[in-house]
Amino acid sequence: MLPPALAALLAAAAAAAAAAGAAGAAAPRDAASPAAALGAPAAALAAGPAAAHPPWGRARAIAAFERGVDRSRLRETLRNLTAVAHIAGSDADRAQAEAIQAEWAAAGLPNTHIKTYFPLLNRPVSRSLTLLAPERFEATLREPAVDGDDTSRDEEVVPTFLGYSPSGNVTAELVYANFGSPADFAALAARGIDVRGKIVLVRYGSAFRGLKVRAAELAGAAAVLIYSDPAEDGFVRGPVYPDGPWRPPLAVQRGSIQYPTFYAGDPLTPFVAATENATRLPQSESPSLPKIPALPISYGEAKPFLAALKGHGVASHTIANDWQGGLDIEYWTGPAGKAHLFIDNEFAVKPIWNTMAVIEGTSEPDRAIVIGSHRDAWVYGALDPSSSAAVVIEIGRVLGKMHKRGWRPDRTIVIATWDGEEYGLLGSTEWVEDHVEILNKTAVAYINLDGGVSGPNFEASASPSLANLVRKATKEVKDPQTGRRVYKRWNRRAGVDTPEGRVPRVQPLGFGSDYVAFLQHVGIASIDLHFTGDYGVYHSNYDSFNWMAKFGDPTWKYHEALTLIVGRVLLPLAHDRVLPIDFVPYVHELRTYAKDVAAALGGASMPVEWAGRLDASIDVFEKAARKLRKEADQLRRDDADEDDAVVDAVVGSGDGIDAGVSVLTVQGGSDDGLAGIVPQQHPKHPKHPKHPKHRAVNDKLGFGERGFIDMAGIPGREWYRHVVYAPGEWSGYGAEMFPAIHEAIRRGDSAGTDKIIASVAATLRRAAGMLAA
Template identity: 40%
Template structure:
């Protein structure tokens, strides 16, 4: 590594330590490639990374040897630890001198390098607004790989914890019965569990407040949970509500509680969901121990993400700000997270009061029954005091933007991104992804040393302040919205690269075939199969479990598809990571992926490299597989002559989306009908989506016409358009450009300027986060919400608009 990267600047490091301490004080008062830079990085890992310069030279020499030797050395039978997969060996160099980048790329990602990257990023707490050292380090690392890079700053409104307290007391005697520890235990042998800079129990964008009231338990805090309480005669008005994490985004839990009249919310992690009910807890296993606290944002993410005070435009230094009281994506009652150790006495205080939770709902009982806890609704006789003192400040955040300029079609750009900030050390979320991003940058740099350049530009983005509410990526997209809509081919997101062994992905349907093809090329660690093979088996197993559960919260249409389909089911994109602004606001086809499965340390002090490398990925081969998948998708999108986005896959997937909408409409009709009317709900629902089905068929017909054009291009010209005749070359380029423009431009045609009613920031008419879910996707959101509200006049209006949008998209695909 260059000395520039490793030079220690004591003043900057001292400044950041001061900022970290300052979060407990009271509140005081562009072009896509960047408009500001920070000083060179500082790091506490000088000794570890001082050898990077030598290592970089050696790795380049080794890579050149591999490329040269591949012409005369035999290809090895298999890759060590990868079963029967052949090592990508021979490098194909066509007549134009271009290497085959995908073949070379697969050999580059290094598990040792990934481990070093992970240890750097997860060396301690790096909260948004207090991690500029890592931003500068990331920029300089990109530049060391030959990638032009800059830091782009924004200035959002962020909060930091000052004082938190939860007490259970007797109102008559004022005697304190219990006071929550609000602190995680130190784990011997894991120094990051005792980092003095770790945040206390805290919610990003939580409201400052000191409230007191009786306690009521509301299960997962969903709409149906509060309705069940109401039906059971239990009121939450002026109460402190205790809910458990799961099913919906924490910010929506607080919002629903507020709408039902609650004074405050406590959200705890129940052992049934990710604690000892799942297996051994940390440090003897990967699951959540009793003192573990899940931090996180409670922004109303489904209203709009990003800086609350600059809705729809970038939070630049001099941007106008709205009054916080007018920010529609903020809640207005205080909230705090709890461990299940701190939640246990609160649940015990409810015992015998109100209704037994099993009488309210079959899924209301958690895992603390093994400790003798009975789950009751309350309200309690004892009172709870919730103190949440926070300091709000306008604080600079840093996005790192690296660019590899395309060789032929440089204005069109493939963007890959990961967020860098974390509530604690964040080894899995997001540092596993940050480690992968650096290794992806190094691998692309090695390809460039061999003379390779992508046809289209590639941007590598390291986002800041994602944890608060996708702030860094949202502000960047809003700042560059016209450029993004014009030039962005696709956005490829990796948040937590490795949290388990299950490959999971949500994506625009346009990515489907590309994802299948790429994952078939990448070996799955410690198996004889590919990532695709493991993904398929994991998908089928999950679908079978869901089919057996068949509860009220299972999407049985998706389950049926997964069980009968020979391919893994790709979920639609809702929200919860940095793809949101690209897909939902700008209409850029987006993909988010990673290995998951063991969430027992999520947003806690125990999401450390020690836990990750002990229980999840000891040899870093899952990290390596993630880099390979991520890189191949990016390279193919940026370098293949014909862009690998499929309008046909999109049109076919819309049939499933329409079927899901039809089932949703039928359910709403049945909820408001009885007897014979209820039996006719399905018939009525089918009639309401009839025109959508006709538009989908037209879209599929137009998409298939593009496939015929692709076949014509290959047969008559060849995708590379390499021919002697200038006239034929010009005709080929024109046809190929037209096909590509329509392939990546299709997603734009599914957005409308007016957006979704009451949350207009979301422009995509086909998918958006559910308004009462926050993360999970809702297909045809405007129509689904009109049906939920029983507003069939609005449903008809937006049905007409959506049908027109689909026909316009179909006509766009026919333009040549």
């Protein structure tokens, strides 16, 4: 049952949404200018829109963008971002927000501003951890300096702690509970091992850390220690930092333990923005805040606690092989020993700062694409998030230079560096909740970057409707190591067979970053892009510029490649007269998820034929998706004929632009690098005539994802409204598909499962109706 205060907020939010049509319905034909509605300064808009400039095409914009990307500047931006620790709400965090705004404004990016919110944050005042028996051991809870890494020398710049852990003073026996999942606690209970009142030791991996604490809390534990086992990201994987990229013995993974099960964002203001005077839940009534204290520790300091359990309870490998970790001791469950944990965490509502810019579109200003990366880090955050923040800052700088020379997108672009992501997606979620109505009316896509570059392996997660756009973009950018297209390397490593051939797998979106509110609360198609590699210093003091320069991306070419890929996703969305969105790939995914539902029904001894309702609705959706693709393709063919005249006019003007824009690997540039490609005076060329069907088709493409939104939400966690995707109830990071159905099956609720399947099937039909309208 929801706390009374949360239930009241939910009821108020539902009433407001019903009155305003905040989400879950087709967008209206006309809406206010996003530049004004999304917080752009009034003074910046006083001069009026940029309609006097002739519209550019995609090819010309991409050519200008790629000429302007500067690899050396990406490196220096990352160096500047990692020069100081900048945890959310700190003075350094605010200074970086202001510096980015100043840089963007100087580059020519319009409507730059800082949007401030006031979420709940915590900081440690003091903490200690002592093993009292069988032998005494005092944990340092510190990360020592590393030779060659200057920023690591301040060992207490950000203490090792967990976001939203309550204070606590606990003396108790220890129990080891593997990854801390509900299944792990059930395995202990089945062997007569009682965790009630104990300090539970669990290791990182398998699920979001906050859900480990939630499972321990529900099992009756008094406190939790979470450590990084070397089997996951330490010496078992390879050489450790500073000799290699993996986690050294005393590195600690900080992080938030907010429970993502119920909602993202500020734990005291679900459904509404955390403005300074917002109505807030009492802290004790927030379902997303843990009730027992927790500390993160290193595997070097976890070892004495694990050793104290030897010979007590049962040997972990007798439960399952994956209970034995990578340390050179035999893992036992306990209970045994005795430990004392003390935490004094100070909680306060504090400001965080999103840096924003809005570039108004010309031909479709009431349609918007949002792109963002978070900026706050647990310490220095070279990979997470500064590698992605550097890319977004560079994109803003280059678009600013283009804007200063006359470029305008056809659709509005909103650029953001979000704050407070590490505590629970705070900055992005509060901004979405603050602008939910205008976003529902205008936003056609959200592009997210987080942890941008840790190696050479490209990965993407996205709404299926955007999957082909991502694949196309990677066909147009070269891989720095191989010299071949990124797509080829990606497809060799992650290719899957689909009805349209073998293509690289685009993963579903779960909880991991700032796309959550866009996709799962409002229904805005979203993308998350990055390059991955060997990386073991996550959320530690050692996620530093030195680590990135040695192991992550020593040449900075993958930062450049990621910037180019994002450009080839963003600019088609901003310029193509027919949006590059396709719902046909959704059909294959939906059929796969329906098979999973049928298997789950069979495993739960429920009627498997219930899944037939999903299959029938997917058939309807497929017909609509294929009809819409045919419509869109015909419009694109019509446009291609018109483009020939425009290409002739542009190339003939002497701009030196290759309108075809062959595959490029830009070798750096400078602030003046755009001069040869962006003319000071625009050539006169024919304006693209707009086919009367363009607007109708684009509305179906741009707002089709809204069809999957059920305003009633998932039972018990109503903030999540997407019927196809939500964070797994007990995984957090990973997505669960058709989540409400699977949750009802796990509850053994036969009647409820039948009802939810019928509701989801109806929603799929409604989504099909939006595409076919």
